[in-house]
Amino acid sequence: MQPKTKIFSAVLSACCLFPYQLASAAEDYREGINMPVGVTEISRSTYDLHMLITIICALIGVVVYGVLIWSLVKYRKSKGAKAADFHESTTIEIVWTLIPILILVAMAIPSTGVLRQIYDASESEMDILITGYQWRWQYSYLDDEGEEVSFFSNLATTDDQINGLDEKSENYLLEVDQPLVIPVDTKVRFLLTAADVIHSWWVPDFAVKKDAIPGFINESWVIVEETGTYRGQCTELCGQDHGFMPVVVEVVEQEEFDRWYAERQEEAAAIAELVNQEWTMESLVAQGETVYRTFCMACHQQNGQGLPPAFPALTGSPLTNGPIEDHIDVVLNGAPGTAMAAFGGQLNEVDLAAVITYERNALGNSVGDMVTPAEIFQIQSESE
Amino acid sequence: MATENVSSTYETYYVPDQSKFPIWASLGLFLFVFGMGNILNDIQAETGTGGSTIITLLGFAILGTVLYNWFATSVRENHQGLPSAQLKRSYVLGMYWFIFSEVMFFAAFFGALFYVRTWAVPWLGGEGDKGITNMLWPEFQAAWPVIANPGEAIFENPDESMAWTGWGDALGYLPLWNTIILLSSSVTVHFAHVGLKNNNRKQLTAWLSVTVLLAIVFLILQVEEYLHAYHELGLTLNSGIYGSTFFLLTGFHGFHVTLGAFMLFVMLMRTLKGHFKPEDHFGFEAASWYWHFVDVVWVCLFLFVYIF
Amino acid sequence: MSNVGILDGHDTHHDDHDHHHGPAKGITRWLYTTNHKDIGSLYLWFSLAMFLLGGSFALIIRLELFQPGLQFVQPDFFNQMTTMHGLVMVFGAVMPAFVGLANWMIPMMIGAPDMALPRMNNWSFWILPFAFAMLASTLLMEAGAPNFGWTFYAPLSTTYAPETVTFFIFAIHIMGASSIMGSINIIATIQNLRAPGMTYMKMPLFVWTWLITAYLLIAVMPVLAGVVTMMLFDIHFGTSFFNAAGGGDPVLFQHVFWFFGHPEVYIMILPAFGIISEIIPTFSRKRLFGYDSMVYATSSIAFLSFIVWAHHMFTTGMPLAGELFFMYATMMIAVPTGVKVFNWISTMFKGSITFETPMLFAIAFVVLFTMGGFTGLMLAIAPADFQYHDTYFVVAHFHYVLVPGAVFSIMAGAYYWLPKWTGNMFDENLGKLHFWLSFVGINILFFPQHFLGLAGMPRRIPDYALQFADYNMISSIGAFLFGFSQLLFVFIVIKCIRGGKQASSEVWESSHGLEWTVPSPAPYHTFTTPPELPKRVHS
């Protein structure tokens, strides 16, 4: 940065208290102080717009605060100032009504342009349905060919890190088990919705922030120009773990994407196969523990004690120890009107069978029965 | 202290002495809503509502008693000639602005109705800017009244709506009768007012009685209509957005009619006791303004809930 | 006593008329009072208590955010704190404070004997302690307090809410009733009880801004009542206003809420504009510049406030036309607000300025409110708001307009009128100390939050990524500095009530207006007969 600009900006920010320094310091300190420039055309336009309005406001600030400070210094009674007598002027009122209007028009024009561009989601090359859940994101690629690719993206930061028992990792709270993967330089359209409450999907580097509203679909789109990993967070208060549902997007070259996508399709096919495989109680309980920790622990707690009264204990609960049909029913269909979601549509048959079996034979329960993935498949297809 | 040059036209503004009413009214109101909240939560949690009901009734009793005495005191003060013309103007202004606040209360519900009809329901059905939403509800088709809800499993679809079906059935169409009844009651209360202003007590009593009667008939028909909706049309609060808007709008209107009818009834009782003078009858006027307001709301309801 | 001449010898207009005796003895004075000054004091004390309570909640928030990680509270309790902080500050601290000032000052400013409907006035007040007791008691209930933010978006506040939401809804209902009654009273007083000759265009600006505020309140509080009623029915009676499965829409909630909510934020700033417009001329010893345009600007702001609500909802995916309309309408508000700022500065320009405590707060108001206004304007730019929305940038914006805006104006007003209320001058040195601690504290507290927001920190989170650590720590330090400085304010007020230099009638060297014509402390009853207007009525 030029010394001259530096002095200029220091003076400005000192006298008007406004972050004019943002403007000149942006390049150096963008991380952690200013809006990111980002990696899409839209994010760059948004950044430019942001800088434009910041600077305009700063300049108005300089004038307004300048006159104010001048008056405070010059017209002090202690300095012998005598009050003048004027108290109105229609001309000047008109002037300072018109000038701001002109400034506002100057701001509105570029803003309108950017907004129209943001709203044009047509001609996308790829559609992804993003569903917000308490408290994770589900990404489903809307593609008619092959096995459907759909998965959940959960916070990967451990509880120990959050509770200060373990050192915090570099991307503390901004890391997930499975990121969304999209190809670079491709127009990807996001369709956003939610399964429970309103969430909001935000990646600052894309300048995409859109609410995910249960029962409705919102659209948004990106063409990312640089490969890399981009991080964001849920930005609509969605309950206790609102602060713990990050968004991570991996942007890769087209070939890499194709490879990844094919792999995911194979995996999906493999799961379909797993459903029909022979399962023992032990293998289900082992698998169930992982599922439980990812999906259920937030409410029912690690040891199954829950957080009564909001979240019931599973240890010793009549449902986890009673007839297995009722237990399956709660997990598949949820308890409407409560935080207990219908997991039937969220987890695959293997995970569902595993977590139910786990809950009956661990967490202090020992019912001794089990349900197989195939049986879950049976139940689900019957109810459809 | 200097004595003032009181101009001869000046009347002292009546500032009442200390009053016990407000604090008791606050306590009553509090107990009432606190009890109600408990009742609702008890029902939700499927526990007994006994204790909560007692609190609610106690609150209601306190509030009712206080308001009765409060109004009685104001009336008494008026008979003693304490309020100046200026204070009476304050009452008038108070009533105007109160009615304005009621208008805005209904505006919220009308706004909701307008929004769902113009935007939410079409979007859900695949029309308009957010029509892509229909992906989530492939079976749903936008129509008003909504007879088949998007999520049919959760909300019970009504069999039929309350909508106007044309002149053929007009004679058996309760809302039409109710419109006629309410509109005429606005006229009758006006006749009563004219009677009062001309110091024609007989005209006053007669027309006011007719008004109260019409109000009661309206309410009876309204109850009849609700029974019809619940038992024959399967239209309930649980029927999705059509039922929600229908019952909230007509229900709150009905509640206001009840209130207005009660006011008119009190005015009738006061009339029979010989209250009101041709040039001084704010209580009566307030009740009648309120009644006209309730009437206007109904006309909007009739147009936007039933007809269009 | 340089202005007695203006009054033509009529420096007192209170009399000892038959039933107009002094205050009753004991607690019943406060419980049963119909006196506008007593009721004003009740409101002000209540507001101060709520400010401390809401501030304590804020301090818990800032304590948890001092460092990354969860240290002190669980996430759900954090959300309860955020919600209760917002609700208590907005409905418990700021609004009642302005109503308290209105009660005290409006009758004195327009030469009225009291408020138009004195008994109802007392009712408006006494509902509040009950409403807030009910709201605060949810903190002690098993299910915990409301945890869905002060904006309580459905369905988080309906299907997914703790059962205490029912009490929250009823608390809002009765609070709304209190506000509506209070506003009806204020409007009726202003319309009906002005002293002869006090035409609308001669009213002090505080009265004007309150007239318009009261109108806004009567227009939007019922809408708030409507929206919580819909919630109540969705929760308990099976309706589907905010549930797509039944043909409703969660966004409908937001539209109705913000139709209330946006005018609500101007309800919290218009009376502040009024106070500042009283104070600046006094200490500049110069008439307010552009009185008429101030009135028109205030009205324009009020009008515009009804058609900008969806700027809080830019990210909900409104159709493009909606986004554009609400963006343009919102930007327009900068124009009348600018007029106000320019008029204040022109009032100081070529004045003869002194810097007593009220003036210091007023100047800080102009500077810092304008800052908050600038960030508001930035938020109004829809495409940029996609980046700002629901981040700490928004938190910084609204605290700049609310704390050094609304709260500073209340402090300024309190210092300005304290001598009139108590008859004693407050301790000017302590007042100045309070100002400087507050001024420095508030900027340390909220300025870094702009950076946090731009860098990507969402609001309403109990824990955050590591790159936000530094500014959060600074902000928390500022919070404690600012928070504890407010205890000094409490001390100054109490000290002033208990004694101090005797205040003259006009208190300040160049104060103008009817309230300065009565002795200090103002007698229990003022203007039982209408006063004759001094030559310069509005300052």
Ligand code: HEA
């Ligand atoms: C006292 C309260 C108050 C006041 C006065 C304002 C004033 C303004 N506010 Fe603010 N606002 C809030 C309280 C307030 N706000 C709150 C509480 C929220 C958050 C709610 C929540 O979500 O919890 C909020 C949120 C909020 C948002 C939503 C942000 C988001 O959630 O994404 C927006 C967007 O448009 C906005 C805009 C504005 C504008 C344009 C003004 C304007 O009125 C400002 C006008 C003033 C000026 C511009 C400065 C002076 C003018 C000049 C010197 C003239 C020349 C200037 C120019 C031509 C630029 N506000």
Ligand code: HEA
């Ligand atoms: C007028 C309104 C007002 C005022 C004055 C304040 C004042 C303060 N606010 Fe707040 N704030 C809001 C309105 C207000 N706020 C709103 C509407 C929200 C949004 C809520 C939501 O998201 O839903 C919000 C949200 C909000 C957040 C974001 C929370 C989140 O997103 O999770 C934060 C975080 O820093 C914050 C901090 C503060 C601080 C530190 C103060 C300080 O100014 C407070 C000063 C502190 C004191 C005054 C304490 C004094 C008391 C003591 C020292 C203890 C002594 C105690 C006794 C004697 C009992 N506020």
Ligand code: CUA
């Ligand atoms: Cu999901 Cu916040």
Ligand SMILES: [Cu+2]
């Ligand atoms: Cu707003």
